[in-house]
Amino acid sequence: MILDVHNVTVAYHRKPVLWDIDLTLQRPSLVGIVGPNGAGKSTLIKAILGLVPLASGRVTLFGQSCQKQRRLIGYVPQRESVDWDFPVSVLDVVLMGTYGGLGWFRRPRRAQRDWALECLRRVGLADLAGRQIGQLSGGQQQRTFLARAIAQRAEIYFMDEPMAGVDAATERVVFELLGELREQGKTVLVVHHDLRTVAEYFEQVVMLNMRLVAAGPTCTTFTHDNLAKTYGGRLGILDDAAEALAARERSV
Amino acid sequence: MSWPDLATLDASQAFWTIVVGAISNTCCAVLGCYLVLRRLSLLGDAISHAILPGIVVAFLLTGQTASWPMLLGAATVGVLTTVVTHALHASGNVPEDASMGVVFTSLFALGVVLIALAPSNVDLDLDCVLMGRLEEVTFPEPWLGFEVPLKFPSLLAVLGATAAFVALFWKELKIASFDPALATAMGISAAVVHYLLMGMVAVVTVAAFDAVGSVLVIAMLIVPAATAHLLTDRLGWMVGWAVVVAIISAVLGYLGDVYFDTGVAGMMAVGAGSQLLLAVFLAPRHGLLSKLWHRFMLALRIVSEDLLAVLYRFEEATSETRTAGVPWNLCRRVAGGGLAAWLAAPLLWWRGELRVAAGRLWLTQQGRRNAQSLVRSHRLWEVFLGEYFQLPLDHLHESAERIEHFIGPKLQERLASDLHQPGRDPHGKEIPVVKDADNDTSRGRE
């Protein structure tokens, strides 16, 4: 049992953001979390990681509480809150991914540095290692944070809208990477914003609208019915998504 | 205001004043780097005000500040201030800046009242609170065989503690300041690091209290760090520069007191502020003047290249241009006027790309080559836009005008090969072939 979310409720001033969420993950997989704005997708990840208080419920990761499993968790938070003036270089940021394994007080050494450079190479940013992060483009910044996530050598990764606001080429790079992680037997949960690519990228899907609408393998769960239950009457998106589904079915 | 003879200054007092000042400033500056980066400057301000009642009570009880129990008490008060401010904001929904304002004005007011109510034989007064008394602290006492001021050993200890703190927690401070959510998710609790930092700030504030008083501690926490932030893009260098600025401020403070008789602490703040002002204008990458300079140099480069391109296009249009040249005024107007345009022609002449005579300009061989490369970039880009984006003809020129200056030889090669060596641009103009100077092989057509 990789992840067990039981009866989790998160509220902000009495308004529920997540209500009675029950979710389990048994096997390593690539999971997409979708839902309309304000549906609680980011909050679900933060609740699992213990970054927001739970009004009720409990979460276990690999059978233990999150606090005990920090070493196994990789987290790529949303990009907006970063201070781009902070005096760190790209390599510095990726090195931060190794801090969890070092523990308190110890410095990153040669081995960590080499590993960080290797991660940068995998995302194609090796020659920008010395740049200050504010000087990078949006897609390059996102790839830096991905490299940091890889550097964490975690067993389970949580990514919050990694594809928001990046170009198509970076999006491709991101998903190739995620595929590699999946092949290595890791689990990746991704909050995803684009319904049209869900079926293509994720083998499991979690559909959220404050409550868990549906969760399971994409082919059986990502249906028109469930989409209607998650998004309500927002036809534009649904039509696109439905078309994508139909196109996939036709091609199979 | 007379200029005292330097020889008559008491060297020992000068030395110790500067040293004590420099040590307290350095401690503040180092921790201040993290406050500034994490946008907690005003929390540092709050803490330095908030410890005042604690200092007064300790002074009334023990007769001295900066003793060990006092420092420990200060750390606790510092953490408490942070906690209360945070609680007011998070649970009480008081806006963050207002909650800081409430906490520190109240505590500071309490401290001032305590001082005023203290029996008159107690040697602590309001002036001291504000400005410290660096002028008096240099009373030599024997220590380890040396003659040092009373506060020196404890200041040295605090400096050691600060250095140890920052060195030991270097990476924890870095990640908790940069990305607290990630830090917590990784097991490096950002909250713990935060409270440790605030505790240290309180300790350093108490130690510096004798030197600069509690109000000017803020200057030493924030100004050197802000100055350093303008000077560098690496955290390690930032801390280093902050220390340098702090030490210089101590020296300037002492000198200011000697020459103007104003008290050391005030002049230290002014000294730090002046350094900040200098950095704002002159910092190599982030200073205003250097930004202006870079912008001007860029404009100059662009206008020079435009001038060459204009001459080349004239030559294409009419063959007599090669012999007759083009009037300078016409060139300048077509290339875009301004100061940069006036400087462009002399610059190009000095580089040997232009010939000037009787108010007219000619391209030299080298100038023509550079112009051809530029025009080549321009027209290749137009072909690229036309083919891949299907933009209409009248959309191509402006984009190419802007980008041509930034297409280097490598990108030019790639464009040319990707587009299969086109001969003409979408307007029908010939794409020039650039001959290499040395071995006369031409780029673009094999």
Place this chain on the structure above:
Amino acid sequence: MIDYNTAVVLAGTSMLGAGAGLIGTFAVLRGRALLGDALGHAALPGVCLGFLLLGRRSLAAMLVGAWLSGVLGILVVAGLRRATRIKEDAAIGIVLSVFFGAGLALSRYIQTQATQGSKAGLDSYIFGKAAGMLQGDLLWISAAALAALLAVVALFKEFRLVTFDGGFARVQGWPAASLDLLLMGLVSLIVVIGLPAVGAVLVAALLILPAAAARFWTERLGMMLVVAGSFGLVMGAAGTAISAHVSRAPTGPIIVLVGTCLFGASALFAPRRGAVARWIDHVRFRRRLRGQAMWRAVYELIEPRFPAIRPIAIDELAHRTSYTPAQLRRVLRQAEMNDLLIRRPDGRYLPTAAGLAQAARVTRGYRLWERFLTEQPELTSTFARLDVESADSALSHEIVAELEAALRAEGRLP
């Protein structure tokens, strides 16, 4: 009877406090509280320069100097923020400390050059000395307080709009920038006028404390202004009265401490937003959530074999909900006392008829919500609330009837 001087001072500080409370409300809501602090500290060099240039203690000269120097400080903050990568909080701290340092240096310089009297005179601008207020000063203060009051009354809706949503105001055609400037101008006026009474270091407290305290009592801006103004008035009056008895302490800190007491009392005991009230509410809320979870679990355990009722063990309940047995014990005991559950000798619980009805009611309410949210997901954020037990109270009868029908069809309606 109070003597004339004391009356003057009392009147002065009261009006100052009231004006500060009014203007401070907007400053705090706008997030400009600490800018007021920077203004206060930055005004000090101006005071000293005013003294130096005129050679004597002239209130007008020093206040004009204070105002100019304070405004310069604010401009520097804005300049630093706009032109460099220095952030706003650091810019405020820089201006605050450097200008104040310059002011302290100047004041020291003045003290060593001039006579004894000047020291006390300048000190009063740092920590305040309301007792030194003369009738002439009172005129200035009343004028300023009156100006503040008039501005707030006349431009109430404009200030409110600009404070709440400047972008919207601009789009609607209001001169948001000028209004903002006017507001900052009033803030600087209050700060400068407050310098002789409360001193540069603590003048920000005049702006912040009444407004922050008032926020706990009301949700409406108009009422907040009234409360803040009153608190400010009390602060000024009480502070001055107390400080008159304790002549050694400067007035400023005592006024501030009175304000702190008002703030503390508000923060703790205000009816809905105070800490005590919210803690009680929070405890009740968690208890209710736990109770609801327990009753739902009871129902779900009994449902399969209904109408046969079987006793339930605590561990089963703990397993179904996410609470530990220890957490559930209190709720169970409460239910026992209300005769909703009977505790059997073997430790298991049996619901009475009333208990069963309770369980059914809670479960019905929950399932109605569940159904509603599934049917109408786009309305979730509008309607969902954790403290409303049943959808009955939030939704119309027709919708509830529909939901019930759907549940009945599934066999899930309790």
